Amino acid sequence: MKNRQYALTAAALTGLAPAVWGSTYLVTTELLPPDRPLLATTMRALPGGLVLLALGRKLPVGRWWWRALVLGVLNIGAFNFLLFVAAYRLPGGIAAVIMSAQPVFVVVLAALFLGERARAVHAAACAMGAGGVGLLVFRGTASLDAVGVLTAVGGAVCMASGITLTKRWGRPEGVGLLTFTGWQLTAGGVVLLPFWLSMEDLPDALATSHVIGFAYLITLGAVLSYMVWFRGIERLPAVAVSFLALGSPVVAALLGYLFKDETLTTLQIVGMVVIFLAVLLGQPRPPKPRSKKSPSAPPPPC
Known part of the structure; x- marks a missing residue:
């Protein structure tokens, strides 16, 4: 019972990270300079990373140089860049539907590299999660752009690989x-920096709202949320963590309804409920209690 409560508490805390990430869309559209997504993603990662490096006063040693680079690229740099490309090339929420397949990749990778058994309940949760996201964000029919589809799949693979490798490698002692x-x-921001510099320019001026938006992305949107996320990966099975990421589009839809006068239909509400059930199904199950057997009779005296 205590183990179950511990797992649920860890899942609830870890789920705060995707909830914060779900607010990124609202912050970006309302507070940041328009049409500069790479500036937003670079500023979200690099300044906070440099501040944490200065506070920690410790650089990677040995193999952790390349491991930190790989994790930074998968979890932050490449993931955010691919997500940005997919969102621009796939209208109608299709990118979000494709990205919701990342728990499927985690189930496979966790079975191969972490020894986490793939269960039938995971397959059901994956189907429910993708279906729920589809009900939540998909709007009618839209043409499929090949580059958009590939980048969305690549983003899902990046996230799944990042979760799996973070779990496998852990933290150095x-x-x-x-x-x-x-x-x-820092690694993710350094990877994003040349793309931003080559594809976007700086805004002419920074308003107060821009400063507030960037401060939110750096603190809550990156530093605190990723610390919570990596802590959850340490304490929960990789598959369980992957399903928690499905909470991000739910928060985005709710904030759009509350602050941007966007509609919230019955199908969307059903989609939210389905996503919630998928997340619950994806969490670790308590071990079945062993049946108590009557003690065996003592052997007869010799």
């Missing part, structure tokens, strides 16, 4: 969560 998060944010 003596390195705190703050420093570990700083390594990855």
